[in-house]
Each structure stands twice: as structure tokens, then as C-alpha cells.
Amino acid sequence: MNKSIGPRVCDIMVCAMARLLQDEDRVFHGVSSQMPMVAMALARHxxxxxxxxxxxxxxxxxASIKKPSYSSxxxxxxxxxxxxxPLEYVFDLSMRGGLDVAFLGGVQFDVAGNVNASVIGDYHKPKVRLPGGAGSAVLIPTAKRAIIWRTKHDKRTFVEKVDFVTTRGNLWKIVTNLCVxxxxxxxxxxxxxxxxxxxxxVAANTGFQLRYDEIRYTPLPTEREISMLRQxxxxxxRAKEM
Known part of the structure; x- marks a missing residue:
């Protein structure tokens, strides 16, 4: 597909995330989460x-995100x-098995599903010190379905083995600008x-060998979805994170 005339990647990502949500799901998003926030609104509509x-x-x-200045x-x-x-209730809800979906972030991911949000390089002498686990360390292991989104997909992000395991094991999906x-x-x-x-x-920008059962493509946004996104x-x- 010619990228200059095709659909916007941010729209594909938001629609892909919205389709992962089900009616009556209890869904949480954290800070700097414009795309999940819009995806949740799209799913509700x-x-x-x-x-x-x-x-x-x-x-x-x-009620609405139709304001010129709006924070997630x-x-x-x-x-x-x-x-x-309140937020402390969200953690309690997740620990009790009542949080259906958590949209969370991370900086480095490996083929075993480990998430690094702590350091790049050696933990004691890191090249970069990251924000840390915060909610991810609790919510990824305890939410029923943990969804990561990432607008930059490269070999520094998707690696054979993460530099530090902030959390592990309960990922469901990772939605990037290239794939799911x-x-x-x-x-x-x-x-x-x-x-x-x-x-x-995707292969050229992933630091581990791709595993797949079959080659499938993410469905394009429908006319109804695009119309609703504009509303x-x-x-x-949804484009601010790109």
C-alpha cells in the first residue's frame, strides 16, 4: 500500500485497540495515554x-474529550x-480479578513477554534510567488482559532479552505502529x-526472530470508525503520540 495515500497509522492503531475491548469491560489507562483514551471512547460509541x-x-x-486542551x-x-x-481502588480491583483491561506502557520488550520500564544498560550503572514500574508492575500481572501500545517499533525496543525485568508474564497484546x-x-x-x-x-525492526502461525493484516478502519473518530x-x- 502506498503510505502517502493510505490511512493514518494512528487511526489504524486506535481502531485496533478499540476492537480489543468488549461491552461491560472495566478498562484503565494511565498517564500520557491519548491513544487508549480515544480507543476507549470509540469502543463505547x-x-x-x-x-x-x-x-x-x-x-x-x-463525558467528553472535545476540548482544545485535554490530558489523559x-x-x-x-x-x-x-x-x-480513585486510583488505589483500581489497584485493589485488579488484585481481586475485577479489572478486565489495563492499557500500559513500557520501553523495552522481549520475546518472552518481559517488560522493561526501569533502566537501559546495567541496573547499577545504566545508560538511561527510566520512570520505573509504577502501575505496570502491579497491573500487568493482575489485570485480566494487559495491552501495551507503542508508537515506535525498532530493534532497541523489541529485543531478545530485556536489560531489566520490570514486570513479566501476563501480557495479552502489544499494538505498535507496525503491527500487533x-x-x-x-x-x-x-x-x-x-x-x-x-x-x-516488521522483521527488520524487531530484535528477535518473528513467530507467527499465519500472515494476517490488521483490518483498516471502517468509514463508520473514521467518522466517529472525527466526532x-x-x-x-490520537495523533499526538506519533
């Missing part, structure tokens, strides 16, 4: 009207929410390739 949106400020199902961890999430469910990975049978498998990319491009995200927050 398209196929999951009873999805429960949880976030750091604690506003359940915030801002006070407006609480001010326009239907109810108050699924964690199964103890390894990351290539689930689908975005139509804006190719198997060769619920008129300021294009």
Missing part, C-alpha cells in the same frame, strides 16, 4: 456502550465523570501486520 472507563484522577466514564490524566476526567473511583503482537505459549507472536507496513519491515476526537489527540 461503536460496540461497547457499557464499557467502564477508569483513569488516574478517578473520574468514571468522563487531567482534572477534567474527574470533573465530568459519572462517579469517583500477541503473547501466547510463553512467547510474543506476530498477530497482524498493519496494512501500512509489511512482514519485511469524538476533533482535536486529533
Amino acid at each position: 461503536i460496540h461497547a456502550p457499557n464499557l467502564v472507563h477508569l483513569n488516574i484522577p478517578g473520574g468514571v466514564n468522563p 490524566a487531567g482534572s477534567e476526567l474527574l470533573a465530568t465523570g459519572e462517579a469517583y473511583f 503482537f500477541e503473547f501466547k505459549n510463553g512467547s510474543l507472536y506476530l498477530d497482524s501486520i498493519h496494512p501500512t507496513s509489511s512482514l519485511e519491515e 469524538i476526537d476533533p482535536f486529533d489527540y
Whole structure:
């Protein structure tokens, strides 16, 4: 596909994430999470009207993201929410098995599904010290389905073995700007390739040998999805992470 005239990668990613969500799911996102926030709103408008949106400020199902200045961890999430469910309750909910989906980030991932959000290089003398596990160390192991999203897919990000294991084991999907990975049978498998990319491009930008059962492509956004995205995200927050 000619990338100059094809669909935007941010739209493909958001629609792919939205389709992973089910009606009545309890879904959490953290800071700097514009794409998951828009994906959750899209899912609620398209196929999951009873999805429960949880976030750091604690506003359940915030009303709208149609503002020229809007944060994925801002006070407006609480001010326009239907109810108050603070962050410490989210951790408790996940530990009790009641959190269906957690959208979380990371900096380095390996074929065994380990996530590094702590350091690059040796832990005691790191090249880069990262923010650390924070919620990921608790929510990835305990949420029913943990989804990572990453807008930069390269060999420094997807490695044979992470420099430090911040958390491990309970990933479900990783959505990147090139593809979707699924964690199964103890390894990351290539689930689908975005139509804006190719198997060769994914392989060239992944630091471990790709595993896959078959070559599949991520479905393009539908006209309805694109139309709805323009309505619920008129300021294009979904593109700000690209």
C-alpha cells in the first residue's frame, strides 16, 4: 500500500485497540495515554456502550474529550465523570480479578513477554534510567488482559532479552505502529501486520526472530470508525503520540 495515500497509522492503531475491548469491560489507562483514551471512547460509541472507563484522577466514564486542551490524566476526567473511583481502588480491583483491561506502557520488550520500564544498560550503572514500574508492575500481572501500545517499533525496543525485568508474564497484546503482537505459549507472536507496513519491515525492526502461525493484516478502519473518530476526537489527540 502506498503510505502517502493510505490511512493514518494512528487511526489504524486506535481502531485496533478499540476492537480489543468488549461491552461491560472495566478498562484503565494511565498517564500520557491519548491513544487508549480515544480507543476507549470509540469502543463505547461503536460496540461497547457499557464499557467502564477508569483513569488516574478517578473520574468514571468522563463525558467528553472535545476540548482544545485535554490530558489523559487531567482534572477534567474527574470533573465530568459519572462517579469517583480513585486510583488505589483500581489497584485493589485488579488484585481481586475485577479489572478486565489495563492499557500500559513500557520501553523495552522481549520475546518472552518481559517488560522493561526501569533502566537501559546495567541496573547499577545504566545508560538511561527510566520512570520505573509504577502501575505496570502491579497491573500487568493482575489485570485480566494487559495491552501495551507503542508508537515506535525498532530493534532497541523489541529485543531478545530485556536489560531489566520490570514486570513479566501476563501480557495479552502489544499494538505498535507496525503491527500487533500477541503473547501466547510463553512467547510474543506476530498477530497482524498493519496494512501500512509489511512482514519485511516488521522483521527488520524487531530484535528477535518473528513467530507467527499465519500472515494476517490488521483490518483498516471502517468509514463508520473514521467518522466517529472525527466526532469524538476533533482535536486529533490520537495523533499526538506519533
